[in-house]
Amino acid sequence: MKLYIAEKPSLGRAIAAALPKPHKNNPGFIQLGNGDVVSWCIGHILEQAEPETYDQKYKQWKLEHLPIVPEQWQLKPKSQTRSQLTVLRKLVKQADEIIHAGDPDREGQLLVDEVIDYLKLAKTKKSQVKRLLVSDLNTSAVKRSLAALKANRDFIPLSVSALARSRADWLYGINLTRTYTLQGQKVGFKGVLSVGRVQTPVLGLVVRRDEEIANFVSKPFYEVYADIVCENGESFSAKWQPSQECSPYMDDQDRVVVKALAENVVRRISGQPATVTLVVKENKKQSPPLPFNLSALQIDAAKIYSMNAKLVLDICQSLYEKHKLITYPRSDCRYLPEEQHKLAPGIINMLTSSSQYGQAAGQANAALKSKAFNDKKVGAHHAIVPTEKSAANIQLNTFEKNIYQLIVRQYLAQFYPAHSYDQTKVELNIGGGKFTASAKKTVMLGWKVLWPQKSAAKSKEHNPDEPGEAESQYLPELHQGDVLLCQQGRLAEKMTKPPQAFTDATLLAAMTGINRFVSDKALKKILKDTDGLGTEATRAGIIELLFKRDFLCRQGKQIHATEVGKALIATLPEAATLPDMTAQWEVSLNAISEKQVSYQSFMQPLTQTLHQLVAQACQQLPSQLQGLKAKSASGFKKKGRRRRKAPAAKA
Numbered sequence: 001m002k003l004y005i006a007e008k009p010s011l012g013r014a015i016a017a018a019l020p021k022p023h024k025n026n027p028g029f030i031q032l033g034n035g036d037v038v039s040w041c042i043g044h045i046l047e048q049a050e051p052e053t054y055d056q057k058y059k060q061w062k063l064e065h066l067p068i069v070p071e072q073w074q075l076k077p078k079s080q081t082r083s084q085l086t087v088l089r090k091l092v093k094q095a096d097e098i099i100h101a102g103d104p105d106r107e108g109q110l111l112v113d114e115v116i117d118y119l120k121l122a123k124t125k126k127s128q129v130k131r132l133l134v135s136d137l138n139t140s141a142v143k144r145s146l147a148a149l150k151a152n153r154d155f156i157p158l159s160v161s162a163l164a165r166s167r168a169d170w171l172y173g174i175n176l177t178r179t180y181t182l183q184g185q186k187v188g189f190k191g192v193l194s195v196g197r198v199q200t201p202v203l204g205l206v207v208r209r210d211e212e213i214a215n216f217v218s219k220p221f222y223e224v225y226a227d228i229v230c231e232n233g234e235s236f237s238a239k240w241q242p243s244q245e246c247s248p249y250m251d252d253q254d255r256v257v258v259k260a261l262a263e264n265v266v267r268r269i270s271g272q273p274a275t276v277t278l279v280v281k282e283n284k285k286q287s288p289p290l291p292f293n294l295s296a297l298q299i300d301a302a303k304i305y306s307m308n309a310k311l312v313l314d315i316c317q318s319l320y321e322k323h324k325l326i327t328y329p330r331s332d333c334r335y336l337p338e339e340q341h342k343l344a345p346g347i348i349n350m351l352t353s354s355s356q357y358g359q360a361a362g363q364a365n366a367a368l369k370s371k372a373f374n375d376k377k378v379g380a381h382h383a384i385v386p387t388e389k390s391a392a393n394i395q396l397n398t399f400e401k402n403i404y405q406l407i408v409r410q411y412l413a414q415f416y417p418a419h420s421y422d423q424t425k426v427e428l429n430i431g432g433g434k435f436t437a438s439a440k441k442t443v444m445l446g447w448k449v450l451w452p453q454k455s456a457a458k459s460k461e462h463n464p465d466e467p468g469e470a471e472s473q474y475l476p477e478l479h480q481g482d483v484l485l486c487q488q489g490r491l492a493e494k495m496t497k498p499p500q501a502f503t504d505a506t507l508l509a510a511m512t513g514i515n516r517f518v519s520d521k522a523l524k525k526i527l528k529d530t531d532g533l534g535t536e537a538t539r540a541g542i543i544e545l546l547f548k549r550d551f552l553c554r555q556g557k558q559i560h561a562t563e564v565g566k567a568l569i570a571t572l573p574e575a576a577t578l579p580d581m582t583a584q585w586e587v588s589l590n591a592i593s594e595k596q597v598s599y600q601s602f603m604q605p606l607t608q609t610l611h612q613l614v615a616q617a618c619q620q621l622p623s624q625l626q627g628l629k630a631k632s633a634s635g636f637k638k639k640g641r642r643r644r645k646a647p648a649a650k651a
Helices: 009-017 079-094 106-118 123-127 139-146 152-185 199-214 244-249 259-269 294-305 309-322 338-352 358-362 398-415 446-450 504-512 521-527 539-548 563-571 579-593 599-618
Strands: 002-006 024-026 029-031 037-040 046-048 075-077 097-101 220-229 235-241 273-286 419-430 433-444 483-495 552-555 558-561
Touching: 002 009, 002 079, 002 106, 009 029, 009 037, 009 097, 009 139, 009 309, 037 079, 046 106, 046 152, 075 079, 079 106, 097 106, 106 152, 152 563, 152 579, 152 599, 199 504, 199 539, 199 558, 199 563, 199 579, 220 259, 220 419, 235 419, 259 433, 259 483, 273 433, 294 309, 294 398, 294 504, 294 539, 309 398, 309 539, 338 358, 338 398, 358 398, 398 446, 419 446, 504 539, 521 579, 539 552, 558 563, 579 599
Parallel strands: 002 037, 002 097
Antiparallel strands: 024 029, 029 037, 046 075, 220 235, 220 483, 235 433, 273 419, 273 483, 419 433, 552 558
16 A cells, blocks of 8 residues: 655545546545555644643743753654544555655755654665655646655655754743743743744844834935937936045945035036946846746735735745645745746747736747756756646635736746847036936847836935936937037935844845845855845744744834844843854755755754853843733743743744
8 A cells, every 4th residue: 555645634635636546535635546545744743842841840930940952852743633643644554655745945855754753653664765756746747646655755855954943943942931031020021031043133123123213314416417418409308426536525325415416526527528438238138027936926025015025925835725726836936947948838828818917928938048047056846837727717716816917017028039128328528527327228128027017206216306217218319429508417315224124024034135234244245145034934024033932013004123122132141143044954955955964964063152142131130121021922821821941933
């Protein structure tokens, strides 16, 4: 008997649908027509044991117990899914062959592997376990995956990486949460101070942004524009580019801050000849944006529809599991396997028959192959794209329609030609100073035809007094050596602006592009375009957790830190509040999954650091928390009474 173990019941049913009939539904599994069986986990049916499992004394929170570091790690069945574990235990004993069908990611790999290990599968049988990777729940796609089974042992490093993350999060979260909660009690704070290797740096980002805004002092700076007139009467504007000699009069962002200097330039150029010193004309092509991974989709949905990250993830799960309209959504990849290109004609044809997407699909060319189709950039899972299933007869709610529409549009863009435009850049010498102007002219909209054009008023990304900065500015035909007239110089006085408060979109963007906030230069280089803070599957939950624990709050679309959140960051050592450490974790975890780093070489230094962090926390009282009250619904209540045991370890 073959036993397929899926991650969730929905995946189990999708796998069974592609296997021999008739089917017999049983509690916790499906018997197939050929005698094989499909069963499933219900997410994680095992979890890291609580501290008191290792020793009853840990049931009480005491500083002298910390840090708690298990010698022999233990998993325990989740009470609410214990019956399913019993079903799997019986089936595993009966099975001649096991097919691991966890989701195609690090967590999905560990989730089923840990069940197989927990049930003590015989060594020989374990070495023969196969791996089924399903990213599309439609029957035709599942059949393709079933025809491409792999050896599960090839994915062991991925599982070890997930195991290391899980245990490291437990060590960090359990011990530092207990330490700071107990220290907080000494100054009268009665809430649980949750600390995590991802949630705390995210909170730190918001706290520091709030501080930058609060401490910001707006200052004036100055720009100079030249209104240029040609012999034939045509006109345009150019912007002054201060020379190196002006640097004593500029700030660290190369803005002129001394008004007298700018005024002097205005006087010097008015009525003077303007000599064209350089003309560069180029035809440029802009490729379509890559298909979505989860974070990119969440960011766009936040910008366009003001949807928070958790809602987008929930909608994606519905579109994937319930409606089978999209591929696996918890993906961190924005590329597609080249094999996927063969499905394009069918998907585009299906979309053509849709009233909502028909016109866009009808103009798509399935023969085109964008840079998104690249086997070398695809890991365990690929970008989120529509499946071959039509949405025509499916009742989608507004949220589902909006998210599906975004995914469809991003996919169809791969089959449109590049956006093409002519760009002209001009440099002029006026009174010894360098001035520049540029213009763009669309040659072919290409994929941009799928994006609605903004109104003329909204498309002006410049001040009307500064036409030299406008992309839409018209430039006459110019040649090097032409002598024009600077009719007048104009002074534009501006004020520096504070950084923007975080929103759902910008906080997610910060988490995915965390290298911008990493101070270590070597680490910044490593992390560029590769890793983020948290994972695609956890980022939405981390942000929601910070709201639930009263560390963050909303003011309209803006996200700010609460007083408790600010006090916690002020209390913690700086290293715990910066993304550097957790970013380094992600580098190490990825290295484990690629067999470049061992489990022990990751865990041992972490344990040493943990001892140092606990000792450091015990040396000073968190006075910043004095007088602050914990929110009653802080996410740590159960049956009306606050638990004194550590919350489940979360990043």
